[in-house]
Amino acid sequence: MQAMSVRDSSQVAEARRRAVAVAQGMGFGEEDAGRVAIVATELATNLIKHGAGGELLIGTYDDRTGSGVECLALDKGPGMADVEASSRDGHSTTGSPGTGLGAIARGAHALDIYSRPGLGTAILVRLQQGRPADALPSPEPVSGAVNLPKTGEDVCGDAWCRKAQEGGFKLMVADGLGHGPFAAEAAHAAVRVFIAEHRDRPGAVLERMHAALRPTRGAAISIAEVSDRQVVFAGIGNVAGVLVAEDGTSRRMVSHNGTVGHVAKRVQEFTYPLEGTPLVILCSDGLGTSWSLDAYPGLVQRHPTLVAGVLYRDFNRGRDDVTVLVARAEATA
Known part of the structure; x- marks a missing residue:
């Protein structure tokens, strides 16, 4: 995933170019890449017109709903009092034709919007190959993530993974010590172990990671095994694990101090x-x-990637790699 600041109209073309490049990298043809271009243009334009500037995140996704290009437009502007009305063609608060959100919806295979007056707006768009009208209904999303490097770095020192298993799934986030290529090396070493060993219990997988990461600078890692009845959690270091109930209240899960690969008592x-x-x-x-x-009424029911995007927008420290992985525990099939 890549992020770009969108503060003035000169950056709209760059947002479009980046999104099209991601689409073409996934094998999108001219027509499908054209839809991506339209959506990216409208998202970037809306950030300027309605959000007083913001950030556009562009990446890819691959889950049981399909695969394609994913865009998150995030701002801290005035927000929308009525998202449904704002989505209708002809509705405008700036004197424009009022077709921006409508054009985004027509080009999207999945669209979710969270906006609160005074708290800004977050828009998630997912685009696949083929026209949206031709797409078959897809299952509800299982998970979503924001994963970005520290500003100025080319690679992210964090990594995440999700693996389905009978009756549920496992999640893992690894935060390589520091940032840059050596941090990324440690994080991706953890991913390789997770993919190979994920069927075992979280604690056993973490112990294997501890051995495998000794040649690296090490990482903080948390693993959660999710079923329809419980979460089994194991963590070393400061990758936080949190359960968020339907009413938005949180329960933080317990991990121990240390660095996987070096010190894990x-x-x-x-x-x-x-x-x-x-x-x-x-x-x-x-x-x-x-x-x-x-503090965000209704957000817990939204698309997991949209939840990750709002948390990133409002709580990103801005001085390190950042990963937010969100999964809905009901999706255990």
């Missing part, structure tokens, strides 16, 4: 019962710790 699993349809959130320390979703 104790690997311990903790089990947390699940009630209702909570979110399971893992985030590296590039995200501040003071967040709570009860």
